[in-house]
Amino acid sequence: MNITKQVEQLLKQGDVDIFLAYRELDGHLIPHGYTLDNLEDLENLKVSQHRYSLEKVATHLTEKKPNLKIGIVARDCNQRALNLLYTWNQLSPENITPLMVNCCPSQTRNHSDCTYLEPKKTGTFKQKKGIDFNENPREFMDNNDNGQRFSRWMYEFSKCIKCYGCRNICPVCFCTDCSLENPDLVEPGALPPEIPIFHLVRATHMAGRCIDCGLCEDACPAEIPLRFLYREMNRIVSDVFDYTPGAGLEKSPFTIIGNEVTLEPRPMDA
Amino acid sequence: MTNSIEEFETHSKVIFVIGSNTTACHPLIASRIIKAKENGAKLIVADPRNIQLSRYADFTVHQRLGSDVALLNGMMHIIIKNNWHDQAYIEQRCEDFEQLKETLHTYTPTMVEAITGIAKKDITKMAELYATQSPAALLYAMGITQHTTGVDNVKSCCNLAMLCGNVGVAGGGVNPLRGQNNVQGACDMGGLPNVFTGYQPVADPKAREKFSQAWDCELSDTPGMTITDMISAIEEGKIKGLYVIGENPKLSDPDKNHLDNAFKKLDFLITEDIFLTESAQIADVVFASASLGEREGTFTNTERRCMLTRKAVEPVGNALPDWEIISRFSTALGYEMNYDCPSDIFNEMTSLTKSYQGMSYQRLGIDGLQWPCPTPEHPGTPYLHKNIFTRGKGKFHAIDYKDPAELTCEDYPMLMTTGRMFAHFHTGTMTRVSTSLDSEQKTGYVEINPKDARRLNINTDDMILLTSRRGKIEAPARITDSVPPNNIFLPIHFGENPTNVLTSSTAFDPIAKIPEFKVGAVKIEKLIA
Amino acid sequence: MTIKRITFVQEMLKFMGLEGRLHLEWISSAEAQKFARVVTDFTEKITHLGPSPIAGQTRSISMEPHENKRRKHEYHKAG
Numbered sequence: 001m002n003i004t005k006q007v008e009q010l011l012k013q014g015d016v017d018i019f020l021a022y023r024e025l026d027g028h029l030i031p032h033g034y035t036l037d038n039l040e041d042l043e044n045l046k047v048s049q050h051r052y053s054l055e056k057v058a059t060h061l062t063e064k065k066p067n068l069k070i071g072i073v074a075r076d077c078n079q080r081a082l083n084l085l086y087t088w089n090q091l092s093p094e095n096i097t098p099l100m101v102n103c104c105p106s107q108t109r110n111h112s113d114c115t116y117l118e119p120k121k122t123g124t125f126k127q128k129k130g131i132d133f134n135e136n137p138r139e140f141m142d143n144n145d146n147g148q149r150f151s152r153w154m155y156e157f158s159k160c161i162k163c164y165g166c167r168n169i170c171p172v173c174f175c176t177d178c179s180l181e182n183p184d185l186v187e188p189g190a191l192p193p194e195i196p197i198f199h200l201v202r203a204t205h206m207a208g209r210c211i212d213c214g215l216c217e218d219a220c221p222a223e224i225p226l227r228f229l230y231r232e233m234n235r236i237v238s239d240v241f242d243y244t245p246g247a248g249l250e251k252s253p254f255t256i257i258g259n260e261v262t263l264e265p266r267p268m269d270a
Numbered sequence: 271m272t273n274s275i276e277e278f279e280t281h282s283k284v285i286f287v288i289g290s291n292t293t294a295c296h297p298l299i300a301s302r303i304i305k306a307k308e309n310g311a312k313l314i315v316a317d318p319r320n321i322q323l324s325r326y327a328d329f330t331v332h333q334r335l336g337s338d339v340a341l342l343n344g345m346m347h348i349i350i351k352n353n354w355h356d357q358a359y360i361e362q363r364c365e366d367f368e369q370l371k372e373t374l375h376t377y378t379p380t381m382v383e384a385i386t387g388i389a390k391k392d393i394t395k396m397a398e399l400y401a402t403q404s405p406a407a408l409l410y411a412m413g414i415t416q417h418t419t420g421v422d423n424v425k426s427c428c429n430l431a432m433l434c435g436n437v438g439v440a441g442g443g444v445n446p447l448r449g450q451n452n453v454q455g456a457c458d459m460g461g462l463p464n465v466f467t468g469y470q471p472v473a474d475p476k477a478r479e480k481f482s483q484a485w486d487c488e489l490s491d492t493p494g495m496t497i498t499d500m501i502s503a504i505e506e507g508k509i510k511g512l513y514v515i516g517e518n519p520k521l522s523d524p525d526k527n528h529l530d531n532a533f534k535k536l537d538f539l540i541t542e543d544i545f546l547t548e549s550a551q552i553a554d555v556v557f558a559s560a561s562l563g564e565r566e567g568t569f570t571n572t573e574r575r576c577m578l579t580r581k582a583v584e585p586v587g588n589a590l591p592d593w594e595i596i597s598r599f600s601t602a603l604g605y606e607m608n609y610d611c612p613s614d615i616f617n618e619m620t621s622l623t624k625s626y627q628g629m630s631y632q633r634l635g636i637d638g639l640q641w642p643c644p645t646p647e648h649p650g651t652p653y654l655h656k657n658i659f660t661r662g663k664g665k666f667h668a669i670d671y672k673d674p675a676e677l678t679c680e681d682y683p684m685l686m687t688t689g690r691m692f693a694h695f696h697t698g699t700m701t702r703v704s705t706s707l708d709s710e711q712k713t714g715y716v717e718i719n720p721k722d723a724r725r726l727n728i729n730t731d732d733m734i735l736l737t738s739r740r741g742k743i744e745a746p747a748r749i750t751d752s753v754p755p756n757n758i759f760l761p762i763h764f765g766e767n768p769t770n771v772l773t774s775s776t777a778f779d780p781i782a783k784i785p786e787f788k789v790g791a792v793k794i795e796k797l798i799a
Numbered sequence: 800m801t802i803k804r805i806t807f808v809q810e811m812l813k814f815m816g817l818e819g820r821l822h823l824e825w826i827s828s829a830e831a832q833k834f835a836r837v838v839t840d841f842t843e844k845i846t847h848l849g850p851s852p853i854a855g856q857t858r859s860i861s862m863e864p865h866e867n868k869r870r871k872h873e874y875h876k877a878g
Contacts, residue, residue: 026635123308130308141814150816150852158325159304161297162692164706181709189711191294191322191692196815196853207807221301223308229814236810240803253803320872332874751872 004042006099007071011036016071016097018061020054021045031057047073047101053171053215055081059090067095074098080211080246081171087251088209090174120217130155131225133217137232157195159222166202166216166226172209172245179205199229207233208254211246273407273443273653274573274640278302279309281441284399284406286314288427289338289413289788293322294692296411296447296572303409314399316341317413318687319759320752329396332754335685336417336674336789337386342426343671344382345397346433347374354401356435364432365663373668385671401434405442412449412689416787418675420779425667432664438655448572450696455570458626458641459619464493468623484622487605496783497523501775504532511538515592516559520548521697524785525740525775526768542595547699548765557599558589565591567612568634570641574651576629577638674789675777678756682738682791684722685757686772689788694763702763714767716745717759718794723749726796733797736760738772738790744797758794762787819848 003021010016011034023032023041029050034041055078058070072078079098085091120133131140131152144152167173167180179185179201186201187194210230217227238244241253278285279302292300300323307313307326315327316338324330333341349355350371360367379390386393400406408431414423428437428444436442448454460467470477473491482489495503501523503509512533523529533539533552541550542557550556564585570576585591590598593615597607609615613631620626625642633639633646640650654660678685693710694701701707716734718726728734731746736758745760745767753759760769770787777786805823812821822841826834 026637028636123305124310126308137814144816146813146816146818148816149814153815154852158322159301161293161300161322162710163297181706183709188709189691189693189715200811200815203811204808207811221298223301223305232814233811236807236814240806240810320874751874754874 003047003073003099003101004045007034007045008039008042010071010097010099011039016069018068019071019073019099020057021073022047022050022052033057051075051077051213051215053081053169053213054078055085055091055171056169056173058096059085059171059174062091062095069095069097071097071099074100077211077213078171081213083249084172084209084211084246084252085174087249088172088174093249120223126223131228133225133228135228137228137235140228153196153199156222156224157199158192159224160192160195160198161222162191162193162198163221165219165221166224169215169219171213171215172211173205175205199224203229203233206230208237208241208243208252209245210234271443271445271447271573272437272655273441273445274575275299275302277441277443277653278311278407278409279306282306282311282405282407283403283441284312284314285409286316286400286406287323287409288316288342289415289423290409290411290447291317291319291321291323291413291689292409292411292447295449295690297692299409299447299572312399312403314396316396318754318757320754329392329399331386331388331392331396333386333388335687335757336419336786337671338414338417338423339419339426339669340377340382340385340671341388341393342423342430343374343377343669344379344386344393345400346370346430347377347382348379348394348397349401349430349433350374352398352401354398355433356404359435360433363438363659363664364666366666366668369668370429370433370666373670377671400430404434404436405439406431406434406436407442407445408436409445409447411447413788415446415782415784417784417789418777418779418786419672420784421781422669422672426669428664429666429669432666437664438653438657438659440653443653446572451571452569454572454574455568455576458570458574458623463496466622467619468625470623480622484618498775498778498783498785501529501532504535507535510536511540512536513540513542514549514553515542515596518543518547518549518697518699520552521762521765521768521770523775524770524773524778524787526771527741528775529770542592543699544589545699545703547697557595558587559595560585560589560591564589565612567591567593568616568631573640575638575640576626576634578631578634578636675774675786676739676789676791678791682793683756684792684794686736686738686760686790686792687753687757687788688760688762688769688773688790690763691761694761696763698763698765711761711763714745714761714764714769715748716794717748717750717753719751719753719755719757720749721755722758722794723747726794728796735795735797736772737793737795738774740774741771743767743769743771758792817851817853820845820851 007019007021011019017035019034021032021034022029023044024046029046029048031052031054032041034045054072058072061068061070074082079100082091082096082098086093122132122134129152167178180198186198210233212227212231212234214227217225220226234245243250243253245252285303285306287303290296292303303313303323304326313327315321315324315330316333317324318332318335320332379393382393383390408427410427414420414427417423431437431442431444437444458468465471466477466481472478472489472493478489478491500509504512519529520526539553540555540557541547541553542559543550544559544561546556562579563582566581567579568576569579593609593612597609600607616631620629624644628643628645628648629639640652643650691711693707716736718728728747728749730749733744734747736743736745762769772792773785773787773790775785778784802823805821809821812818824837826837
């Protein structure tokens with residue numbers, strides 16, 4: 001059964017109240033919510049290599065209507081994001097119906113196992129001063145000493161225009177108070193933002209949370225290799241905590257200081 | 271812009287940015303510039319301040335405030351002397367080169383160094399970098415235009431670009447980065463005192479007849495007033511009523527005290543805006559207009575690209591789209607305007623405007639079209655002046671350097687320049703109501719170089735009293751080497767620290783009437799708490 | 800948990816080119832000598848590494864307490 005039919009059926013049977021997917025408009029695919037009220041839009045439903053963090057839309061919708069039943073067209077990365085959001089209690093699996101679609105034709109980036117887009121090309125100046133999108137983190141460590149690594153990262157971070165695109169597109173960024181906007185952590189009002197703190201604060205928050213969809217790197221207008229950075233954060237998390245975000249429904253080791261405290265306070269006289 | 275934004279990345283070998291804090295004010299264009307640089311293009315940045323973009327420049331200079339004509343003339347002097355100019359292009363496509371050459375003769379590196387403060391060897395290097403590779407794109411913004419010599423500055427930019435054969439080629443051109451999403455569109459639509467749509471002069475009998483016929487009314491052949499002229503006309507009692515649409519002159523116009531006095535003399539003030547701006551607060555009538563996303567229409571952006579904006583939600587309260595307010599207002603005044611929808615207006619405009627004639631809502635789609643687009647089959651024009659200039663020959667203007675209206679003196683020993691910061695937009699009407707943007711920057715501030723701060727014993731966040739010939743304001747200090755010694759920078763976004771109390775309304779360009787927001791003399795004192 | 804978290808930060812700083820500036824050591828309140836030794840050693844190490852390259856990089860300069868630590872921009876002045 002083709003996807004349009006499936007979505008129509010889900011909506012008609014009342015399995016979902018809204019189905020999040022894409023719609024073609026003037027040759028561009030844009031995110032769209034299909035409901036019983038606009039079934040005729042379904043003829044424009046299209047699946048292609050275009051991506052958007054539909055899970056984020058689902059999170060926002062759920063915030064407003066906690067019992068809303070949401071269908072989502074999902075690739076592997078969307079499914080990882082959903083898993084992560086379930087474990088952080090941002091969405092509940094019983095309200096979400098993912099409709100799995102194939103990943104785009106494989107033209108893998110070297111530093112990624114995602115099948116999205118062609119590998120980005122890295123310009124000569126960026127190769128010289130900054131970081132090659134397609135470099136392997138291990139090669140990066142081997143080929144650059146401590147000082148070189150620092151100066152390469154600072155070059156990349158200094159291009160930042162503080163647009164918050166990386167955060168805003170991120171399917172697993174859901175905090176109501178964002179540390180990046182905390183004046184004690186990152187001084188507001190400066191361009192570039194305070195570096196490397198701005199980016200390290202975000203990197204720390206991505207550890208154990210990033211599901212490696214790469215949308216941040218695609219969204220970044222300054223071509224900062226964010227995916228490269230967060231992948232390494234996750235490599236460390238995997239080594240140290242033996243945890244891979246989004247792989248399953250296992251709770252993140254980081255929730256221990258989050259909304260779930262499992263340790264009992266020690267008695268005073270112990 | 272003569273050229274397209276995309277070309278900086280796809281075609282330009284050299285990008286020369288002058289008078290534009292691009293990363294803060296045009297961040298997406300800045301990202302194209304940085305990408306171009308990363309892919310091997312050369313980047314030159316000339317700005318009195320040490321801006322973010324200069325970190326990536328192959329060559330950066332800090333010319334003294336208001337010395338742009340001297341700098342550009344100096345570059346051209348060196349280019350001609352070294353034979354780096356494009357003689358064939360000049361002969362084929364330009365005129366009045368001899369006059370230019372004669373004027374440039376006196377702009378020796380020594381003289382230019384004395385005016386601009388840039389070392390001779392640096393001017394030479396910069397000229398070489400710009401002239402010896404092509405295509406070279408020249409980009410500028412308000413740092414070039416907001417001067418008593420604004421028109422001279424722009425013409426000098428054009429001189430330089432033509433001298434090296436950079437106009438009419440992909441990846442070259444003279445590219446003013448327009449400050450707002452639709453400022454190009456507003457000008458295209460005749461939002462200037464002397465033209466109809468598409469820059470058809472009101473003084474041209476043919477154009478007048480065409481519009482008289484279409485609108486079924488008599489039209490004046492006399493240009494109207496610029497905003498600079500209007501303020502003095504109000505003072506002189508020649509203007510009794512003012513209708514302000516989508517602007518906040520109480521913050522954006524120079525010499526606020528003078529403007530406030532003039533506004534008091536108005537019999538009647540109407541404002542039309544999405545929020546109750548400082549100007550709307552003193553208005554007799556406020557028309558609430560629909561915001562972006564609540565209305566349909568088109569914008570024409572800095573690269574002449576006309577794009578559709580769609581309605582997503584109904585306007586809040588009784589707000590109406592601007593076109594409907596104007597139509598109803600006009601009808602009430604006795605000239606009936608009956609349009610069913612914005613596309614009716616668009617179609618009327620395209621039928622009267624050659625450069626938009628081939629456009630329709632249907633054709634615009636998501637990507638839009640770049641004018642000129644004269645026929646329904648025309649794909650739009652990525653860059654202007656290909657093969658031939660619009661006026662025929664590209665005219666060189668021989669221009670001499672003139673000092674800014676105000677220089678430092680004993681009473682006002684520091685130079686002030688005003689501008690924008692990344693988190694806010696213009697008078698903050700739209701951005702200061704956003705919590706995230708407000709958390710970036712809550713109040714105004716004054717940027718002071720560490721050397722001056724030390725001399726005056728000023729620390730970060732100390733309140734500073736700034737005095738100019740027009741008035742006084744207070745603002746907290748921000749100590750930074752993004753301004754040179756003896757210069758200060760003030761952002762214009764903040765009503766509680768109204769920068770334009772300090773600026774002058776009598777210093778403006780004689781032709782364009784644009785005020786000299788970028789240079790003024792001030793005195794600064796630390797306020798003892 | 801502490802050791803895991805600190806290991807994470809150490810690894811992150813290494814990747815960033817800021818290796819060696821973070822150290823974790825278990826010292827009991829009874830181990831005064833060990834405490835003195837570790838602190839002395841680490842102070843020596845940090846002194847040897849010199850000021851952190853981040854210090855004052857982008858915060859707007861405050862005149863005190865660490866005046867002039869920031870990478871300074873020189874305006875060329877001629878004429």
